[in-house]
Amino acid sequence: MLRGIEQFNAGEFFEQHETLELLWRDTTAPVRGLYHGILQVGVGFHHWRGRNFHGASVLLEEGIERLRPFSPACQTVDVAALIADATAARQRLLAIGPDRMSEFDPASAPQVRFAR
Numbered sequence: 001m002l003r004g005i006e007q008f009n010a011g012e013f014f015e016q017h018e019t020l021e022l023l024w025r026d027t028t029a030p031v032r033g034l035y036h037g038i039l040q041v042g043v044g045f046h047h048w049r050g051r052n053f054h055g056a057s058v059l060l061e062e063g064i065e066r067l068r069p070f071s072p073a074c075q076t077v078d079v080a081a082l083i084a085d086a087t088a089a090r091q092r093l094l095a096i097g098p099d100r101m102s103e104f105d106p107a108s109a110p111q112v113r114f115a116r
Contacts, residue, residue: 001035001075005112008038013046034074037066038112041086045109053098060090073115085110 001023007016017039024035040063047055064086072080089108096103 004035004038005077008042009111011045011106011109013042013049016042017046031070031075033066034070034077034079037063037070038077038082039063040066041082041110044086044090048093048101048104051101053093053101056093056101057090060086060093064090076114078113078115081113082110 001020004016004019004023007013007019020035020039020042024032024039027035040059042063044056044058044060044063047053047059064083067079067083067086070077070079071083072078089110092108093101093104
């Protein structure tokens, strides 16, 4: 999981998908939803990079919803912060709209932080 989080935080959204998908598929415990949620948020930003507005919006929303049962924290991940940051980023993306996706600041993509 740590490698996937490092990739996510570095903006390597395709790579984090590959890493976390392996973990998600190999896990039968309920925590697999956490991995899937992080993965989907990252894939949302991968779609944003590809200028796929619909894909970005949908994957961000699905990832956020999948993370909710694990808030405020799970597996040392600050899930509440990730939900808040991903929600804010999605709202900015929706406000910009599909024709102005290039105006979305990549620095405003969320980071996965660890709970204290």
